[in-house]
Amino acid sequence: MDVLLQQILNGLILGSLYAMVALGYTMVYGILELINFAHGEIVMLGAMVAVSVLALLTALGVPVPLALLAALTAAVAVCVATGVLVERVAYRPLRNAPRLAPLITAIGVSIVLQNLAMIFWGRQYLSFPPVLDIQIYEFAGATITNVQILIVAVAAVTMGGLLLLVQRTRLGRAMRATAQNREVAGLMGVDVNRVIAATFAVGSALAAVAGLLIAAYYGIAHYNMGFILGLKAFSAAVLGGIGNIPGALLGGLLLGVIESLGAGYIGDLTGGFLGSHYQDIFAFFILILVLIFRPSGLLGERVADRA
Amino acid sequence: MSGPTELLLEVRGLAVHYGGIRAVKGLDLEVREGEVVCLIGANGAGKTTTLRALAGLAPSTGSIRYAGSEIAALPVHRRARLGIALVPEGRGIFPRLTVAENLDMGAYTRNDRVGISEDLERVYGLFPRLKERQAQTGGTLSGGEQQMLAIARALMGRPRLLLLDEPSMGLAPLAVEKIFETIRLIAAQGMTLLLVEQNARLALAASRRGYVLEGGRIVHQDQAPALLASPRVRAAYLGA
Ligand SMILES: Nc1ncnc2c1ncn2[C@@H]1O[C@H](COP(=O)(O)OP(=O)(O)O)[C@@H](O)[C@H]1O
Numbered sequence: 001m002d003v004l005l006q007q008i009l010n011g012l013i014l015g016s017l018y019a020m021v022a023l024g025y026t027m028v029y030g031i032l033e034l035i036n037f038a039h040g041e042i043v044m045l046g047a048m049v050a051v052s053v054l055a056l057l058t059a060l061g062v063p064v065p066l067a068l069l070a071a072l073t074a075a076v077a078v079c080v081a082t083g084v085l086v087e088r089v090a091y092r093p094l095r096n097a098p099r100l101a102p103l104i105t106a107i108g109v110s111i112v113l114q115n116l117a118m119i120f121w122g123r124q125y126l127s128f129p130p131v132l133d134i135q136i137y138e139f140a141g142a143t144i145t146n147v148q149i150l151i152v153a154v155a156a157v158t159m160g161g162l163l164l165l166v167q168r169t170r171l172g173r174a175m176r177a178t179a180q181n182r183e184v185a186g187l188m189g190v191d192v193n194r195v196i197a198a199t200f201a202v203g204s205a206l207a208a209v210a211g212l213l214i215a216a217y218y219g220i221a222h223y224n225m226g227f228i229l230g231l232k233a234f235s236a237a238v239l240g241g242i243g244n245i246p247g248a249l250l251g252g253l254l255l256g257v258i259e260s261l262g263a264g265y266i267g268d269l270t271g272g273f274l275g276s277h278y279q280d281i282f283a284f285f286i287l288i289l290v291l292i293f294r295p296s297g298l299l300g301e302r303v304a305d306r307a
Numbered sequence: 308m309s310g311p312t313e314l315l316l317e318v319r320g321l322a323v324h325y326g327g328i329r330a331v332k333g334l335d336l337e338v339r340e341g342e343v344v345c346l347i348g349a350n351g352a353g354k355t356t357t358l359r360a361l362a363g364l365a366p367s368t369g370s371i372r373y374a375g376s377e378i379a380a381l382p383v384h385r386r387a388r389l390g391i392a393l394v395p396e397g398r399g400i401f402p403r404l405t406v407a408e409n410l411d412m413g414a415y416t417r418n419d420r421v422g423i424s425e426d427l428e429r430v431y432g433l434f435p436r437l438k439e440r441q442a443q444t445g446g447t448l449s450g451g452e453q454q455m456l457a458i459a460r461a462l463m464g465r466p467r468l469l470l471l472d473e474p475s476m477g478l479a480p481l482a483v484e485k486i487f488e489t490i491r492l493i494a495a496q497g498m499t500l501l502l503v504e505q506n507a508r509l510a511l512a513a514s515r516r517g518y519v520l521e522g523g524r525i526v527h528q529d530q531a532p533a534l535l536a537s538p539r540v541r542a543a544y545l546g547a
Pocket residue numbers: 325328329330348349350351352353354355356357
């Protein structure tokens with residue numbers, strides 16, 4: 001087995017999931033200059049809802065494709081509703097407040113959502129029902145499963161759809177205009193509040209899909225899975241250049257690969273002192289390096305370019 | 308209703324304050340359909356604040372009647388949809404949208420495809436430079452080109468009332484010339500214009516009537532030729 005190729009492959013799969021979550025951070029940041037720390041919790045909600053619905057429906061004997069579709073739909077509905085509600089209730093009243101206020105509010109919202117999930121689902125891990133027969137394919141010395149292929153395919157289609165939305169539609173153009181100059185967007189007749197709500201809705205829908213895929217990838221969902229995931233995706237967004245959509249894609253994929261390679265080789269690098277369960281440190285190590293050496297990220301614009 | 312043409316804009320007792328600072332202190336003005344009116348005054352007189360209040364960007368008190376209805380309570384995007392367009396001070400170009408996308412944003416509230424593409428040809432006719440640069444991003448344009456783009460973008464909404472805030476600011480003399488030539492052309496085609504300028508001579512030359520704003524109040528109003536001839540205005544604003 002080719003270990004290097006395998007690690008890169010694993011990294012890209014994981015990275016496509018990070019990228020989907022990073023997109024939510026970057027879109028909201030782009031339009032409001034707000035780091036929506038509650039976004040990781042939206043992903044968690046998506047995972048929990050998807051796993052619960054899937055478990056329930058498959059137990060009732062609903063055919064797997066239908067159950068998956070229903071789980072996805074339910075996750076998207078819950079996440080979009082929550083994301084839009086959070087914006088309306090927690091962030092909009094603070095739109096013109098000093099920047100620290102919405103940031104602290106975001107952390108508060110994150111804690112609230114986590115606790116609500118804990119009350120509703122309990123502290124135990126929910127396991128993703130074994131609805132898919134896993135098949136393993138081998139090529140060039142590396143292996144990949146059908147589930148992994150499905151994950152990457154869904155992630156690619158979803159993110160492709162997002163790019164089309166942002167680049168090619170009227171709503172997407174209004175989003176970009178609002179991000180670049182909110183007042184002037186209003187002068188053009190854009191209902192800025194609706195565009196901001198739509199941005200939260202789109203980011204939350206992506207988070208829902210990501211939540212389902214992440215639960216499928218790890219086989220479990222848990223009420224506090226959103227915390228570390230959110231921090232990693234945020235790191236990926238910063239790595240790519242926060243506010244920049246292609247940057248979030250690139251940052252997510254890179255972070256996945258770095259983490260995967262790091263986990264594979266950290267034992268060798270430290271003479272066996274640190275094991276692969278230390279893989280989480282890479283995201284934060286990268287975050288720190290980026291913030292020190294290139295705060296605008298790989299693809300981020302220099303601040304002077306912003307209107 | 309009085310006079311030959313209908314009042315398009317009728318402002319009574321408009322006031323705006325920023326925290327404790329009163330920037331506009333109870334101002335009355337009116338603009339008739341098809342008229343070009345200018346608002347002149349020194350730096351800090353409240354010209355920008357007045358236009359922002361009319362467009363819905365600055366919270367204000369007082370009455371703003373536009374095309375027969377009270378709009379003072381409407382948010383900015385609703386006023387835009389009623390045909391009020393503001394070309395803001397500093398131009399407000401979307402720097403990372405292309406010239407063509409900026410113009411598209413100007414037509415955001417419209418869905419008459421044919422009319423939009425006609426208007427696009429029209430503004431490219433007014434400003435051929437923009438057509439050459441249609442694929443470039445707004446941020447890469449020169450100041451004069453950005454001002455052209457800002458005016459063209461406003462025209463793409465087919466406004467009924469065009470508010471222009473210091474279109475000559477920061478531009479080279481040649482660019483100022485070009486911008487004012489276009490403003491006169493747009494006015495000649497029947498557009499209703501409320502023009503704010505520190506360059507009072509230029510503004511009055513392009514206008515029918517003018518208001519003089521000092522410390523957030525209207526201190527003088529008259530036909531443009533009379534203002535140009537007034538000793539007080541000449542001394543304060545025309546450097547003569
Ligand atoms: N955002 C703001 N916050 C506080 N004061 C402001 C703000 N904008 C303008 N002002 C004040 O309001 C007054 C009028 O400003 P402005 O309308 O910009 O004048 P003008 O356009 O005639 O130069 C000035 O005293 C200015 O300092």
